[in-house]
Amino acid sequence: xxxxxxxxxxxxxxxxxxxxxxxxxxxxxxxxxxxxxxxxxxxxxxxxxxxxxxxxxxxxxxxxxxxxxxxxxxxxxxxxxxxxxxxxxxxxxxxxxxxxxxxxxxxxxxxxxxxxxxxxxxxxxxxxxxxxxxxxxxxxxxxxxxxxxxxxxxxxxxxxxxxxxxxxxxxxxxxxxxxxxxxxxxxxxxxxxxxxxxxxxxxxxxxxxxxxxxxxxxxxxxxxxxxxxxxxxxxxxxxxxxxxxxxxxxxxxxxxxxxxxxxxxxxxxxxxxxxxxxxxxxxxxxxxxxxxxxxxxxxxxxxxxxxxxxxxxxxxxxxxxxxxxxxxxxxxxxxxxxxxxxxxxxxxxxxxxxxxxxxxxxxxxxxxxxxxxxxxxxxxxxxxxxxxxxxxxxxxxxxxxxxxxxxxxxxxxxxxxxxxxxxxxxxxxxxxxxxxxxxxxxxxxxxxxxxxxxxxxxxxxxxxxxxxxxxxxxx
Ligand SMILES: [Zn+2]
Numbered sequence: 302x303x304x305x306x307x308x309x310x311x312x313x314x315x316x317x318x319x320x321x322x323x324x325x326x327x328x329x330x331x332x333x334x335x336x337x338x339x340x341x342x343x344x345x346x347x348x349x350x351x352x353x354x355x356x357x358x359x360x361x362x363x364x365x366x367x368x369x370x371x372x373x374x375x376x377x378x379x380x381x382x383x384x385x386x387x388x389x390x391x392x393x394x395x396x397x398x399x400x401x402x403x404x405x406x407x408x409x410x411x412x413x414x415x416x417x418x419x420x421x422x423x424x425x426x427x428x429x430x431x432x433x434x435x436x437x438x439x440x441x442x443x444x445x446x447x448x449x450x451x452x453x454x455x456x457x458x459x460x461x462x463x464x465x466x467x468x469x470x471x472x473x474x475x476x477x478x479x480x481x482x483x484x485x486x487x488x489x490x491x492x493x494x495x496x497x498x499x500x501x502x503x504x505x506x507x508x509x510x511x512x513x514x515x516x517x518x519x520x521x522x523x524x525x526x527x528x529x530x531x532x533x534x535x536x537x538x539x540x541x542x543x544x545x546x547x548x549x550x551x552x553x554x555x556x557x558x559x560x561x562x563x564x565x566x567x568x569x570x571x572x573x574x575x576x577x578x579x580x581x582x583x584x585x586x587x588x589x590x591x592x593x594x595x596x597x598x599x600x601x602x603x604x605x606x607x608x609x610x611x612x613x614x615x616x617x618x619x620x621x622x623x624x625x626x627x628x629x630x631x632x633x634x635x636x637x638x639x640x641x642x643x644x645x646x647x648x649x650x651x652x653x654x655x656x657x658x659x660x661x662x663x664x665x666x667x668x669x670x671x672x673x674x675x676x677x678x679x680x681x682x683x684x685x686x687x688x689x690x691x692x693x694x695x696x697x698x699x700x701x702x703x704x705x706x707x708x709x710x711x712x713x714x715x716x717x718x719x720x721x722x723x724x725x726x727x728x729x730x731x732x733x734x735x736x737x738x739x740x741x742x743x744x745x746x747x748x749x750x751x752x753x754x755x756x757x758x759x760x761x762x763x764x765x766x767x768x769x770x771x772x773x774x775x776x
Contacts, residue, residue, distance in 0.1 A: 390573030428531030476521025
């Protein structure tokens with residue numbers, strides 16, 4: 302994508318001008334295609350499995366009968382980000398429960414909308430589909446979104462070991478799933494989990510509310526990573542016994558009684574994530590992982606792609622974007638307006654940092670739907686920098702060199718070629734001891750150098766050959 306040079310010139314020429322609309326350099330809708338989630342054959346076998354398991358657990362005295370007048374449980378949100386991941390958002394909803402049981406019939410969600418679908422060969426979508434966004438396959442591969450128990454209960458079914466990278470309809474594919482019976486006798490199904498990510502807990506074991514159950518995956522009849530969350534009022538798995546946890550005017554199951562502790566709104570417009578990229582993100586073709594091309598550290602003169610990843614962006618909704626220098630002055634500011642309504646969408650703009658851009662911590666900021674989100678990135682001096690030039694636009698670079706304790710020295714790289722390419726970086730002190738390094742197969746990334754002041758030798762090799770040594774100094 303060509304950098305928006307013209308845009309940059311306009312903005313610097315009038316640094317305090319009112320932000321103007323600027324069309325994005327790229328982006329669009331992320332379409333999460335619907336799949337029936339469970340074929341009717343699979344549904345039948347799941348129900349048989351759960352009935353068999355319940356008999357076993359009842360005989361073993363592990364199932365408590367529900368006291369008369371027991372209050373119905375409330376459900377907490379069944380997903381969370383992995384520890385240390387603090388993106389503003391990480392999911393979107395592609396399908397609610399289809400309230401219209403005729404097939405082929407019309408699609409009707411609890412809010413009288415059409416965010417659901419009819420199953421291809423059976424009834425209707427019987428659960429809520431929550432997909433992860435952005436970079437769902439990358440998130441799955443890196444265990445970034447966890448499925449957790451919406452309510453305490455006992456494990457009455459657990460299936461693991463099935464392939465978890467489905468990309469298309471696959472009626473015969475079984476999913477990885479866990480089934481929990483709550484104290485009021487209601488049952489929740491958690492489906493499409495990542496293979497071998499499921500909790501160690503087994504049949505008959507107790508699960509606490511909020512306990513880890515697995516990682517969002519794409520096992521079974523699925524087009525991409527998502528959680529299929531299906532709830533029944535008791536352990537008879539009929540259409541009439543289903544629950545749609547979302548209360549609303551077209552909920553024909555439990556009407557205006559919400560099963561959520563806190564029911565989320567029908568649409569939750571927000572920025573899920575702000576990213577500074579060194580190249581536009583590559584979404585690839587399922588099951589290949591997306592290549593986010595994210596970077597937090599740039600050099601003067603670099604091109605930066607500023608991207609916002611949204612859920613529930615609605616037609617006409619405006620966002621104010623700004624790129625702020627270390628002194629908080631605006632390097633660029635502009636507005637964007639959503640051309641349509643999306644479950645998930647993203648947009649990016651590119652700017653070239655001037656060769657004399659102030660170094661330090663910069664900020665990319667959005668104001669959307671009354672909420673301000675920010676992400677920081679660092680601009681380092683272009684020189685002095687040890688640069689290892691490789692063919693094409695590949696590089697391995699080390700900067701700043703020399704470095705300071707207050708200004709972390711880093712090595713970053715971009716390699717094209719096959720994804721099986723290996724990059725070995727080894728850092729030695731002057732006594733020949735290895736004090737850092739990494740082996741990477743990713744096409745891009747960065748590592749931070751040891752923080753102890755001193756002189757080091759960095760050895761870089763690509764595919765275990767083409768070895769290069771660099772002398773670096775920090776104090
Ligand atoms: Zn589903």
